[in-house]
Amino acid sequence: MKYSIGVFARKIENGVVFLFLLLLALLPIAEIVARTVFKTGIPSEVGLMAQIVIVLGFFGAMVAAREGEHLNIALVAHLKRGRVRILVGLISSTIAATILTIFAWSSVSFVLLSFSPWTMIGFVPDQVVAWVMPLGYAVMAWRMAVFRTPGGRKIRLPFVGILVGTLLAFPVIAKILWGADIPAGWSALSHIVDQFFQNYSLAAVLLIILSAFAGTPLFVVIGSVALFFIKQSGGEFEIVANQAYTELTQTSLPAIPLFTIAGFMLSESQAGARLIGVFRNLFGWIPGGVIIATVVVCAFFTTFTGASGVTIIALGGLLSKILVDHAKFPRGFALGLITAVGSIGILFPPSLPIILVGASTQTSILQMFAGGIVPGLLLILAMVAYGVFYAVRHKVPVDTFSWKATASSVKASIWEILLPVWLVAGYFTGLLSIVETAAFAVLYTVAIEVFVNRDISLRYLHRVFIKGVPIIGGVLAILASAQALSYFIVDSEVPQMLTKWVQTYVTSPQIFILLLNLALLVAGSLMDIFSAIIVLLPLIAPLGAAYGLNPVQVGIIFVMNMEVGFLLPPIGLNLFLASYRFKRPYLEISRNVLPFLLIQIIVVLIVSYVPFFTTALGAFFQPAVSGS
8 A cells, every 4th residue: 555655646746747847848938939929928927937936846856855866965875884874864864854844834834924825826826836835845854754774674763853843843833823822831832942943053053064964965954054043043934935935936947947857858868979979070080089079068968957967977988988998098087087077068058057146146147158158168178188188198099080970970960969059049149038948948859859869759758857857856945945044144144244354354356366266166065056056156246246356257256166166075076976977986086087177277267367258258248137
């Protein structure tokens, strides 16, 4: 019976996320058609898109919890002693279940207080959609409460976390049950819980941060830090849920799940192999030509998959085989290169981090895209130059150029090659918004990979969509939690205090830029890029303005350092992903990446000190509406 219920729940969740992903892609296309043919848009289209993202975000987070794919540090996975590993895992699961239970109860109160069942967006009551928040948090708490040992055995001790979370959420439960007229006995219990948050929040935050290294999902860690600080400062439980809802209803946010699905369509098809064939034929006849092919193809894929390391997982095996077996590069060099360029495309349109930076700082996304092109090209040229130098020095053999083979490979991959051309043309000319561009990318990749190239069958399409859902749910969960922490930071006037403090001790803009790069590089090795943008950028942006830096320059410096930080020990994300993909020791991967890491750091410093690289192209585009 339990198995049947589990299977039924899985099918329901998968069906919901697939349906809402389709709606998310089709609604902007319908808007384009209505605008073009009937000279009018779809009523309440923006509100309906926001509702779709809310449902998709929380159901996606539920799927990520089900599959154990929420982003975490999980250094505990490297522990060799089984008992210690299980004990630490139990503590992590208990903490996660506790915090998510508090979020669930807080969301119930938020929905009841903030939404009326009679308020409609289009034809859908907004309160009905909002109920997905407590549902999502409750389901994730339940799933986090079941700890699975490395051997697959389930341990249910973390159910204690649900009980503790319910106790800590009692003030909000009392508000739900009795409103302002809480009975005297229950009021005393509510007061005790409030005093706990007042007196022990700092200790709780330190424990939760430590639990991050034990595997507690990062969205739980970030959200709980926000919750304890908000409560300690006298705020209400509902603020975390309120900020999550605010973040997930941003008008540009639907672009993130849409571009992610477009990236998965490409990675699940044979598009990577076709593109590698094109660039091998184009450049394989020159020394280091295969290096050029590797770097360009990785950059292409990362523009769509974001900074999640999907490129390393999807293309790593094929690229390593070509570099080692065909081109005869040493294995260490090949693995170091693939790891280093696994996120090299996040500065190019339609980069998800660039979209988020623009939306978070109220800077034109169009200007941000323009500002990232030259720095992105510099990073690519630097990687290519080093690869060519290495190939010449070590006399790596080259291929013979063939017009026939080149023409054949270009013909086979012409539709993938044209994809960025259509996207750039549609968005940079102002014909499409960023969300409409993302929707077009999804429908285009579906049409090409399903009906033209036939790499993915129509029956398999929903599986490809579902494969991308844990990343979508994980990213949206992080953004929702990070927004709550950002709210506390801004509300506490931390940016103003930090700006004043830094200006007191750092008078030179050049020294400030150096310190900024060092701090962001370390942050990039410790945090995922999406939560870093929401939490850290509100601190960095005022500092950059105080020292006269262009906001586009600050945004690009931020993203570049996050990108390079993926390669920086001790916990650079790409190092772990490469170690997992290539089945090589972590220290070996780190050593092989070192020369590429140093080169990328040099490029970041050059871009940081020469504003021309980030602002030159922006002069050719009129500033768009903020966040557009």
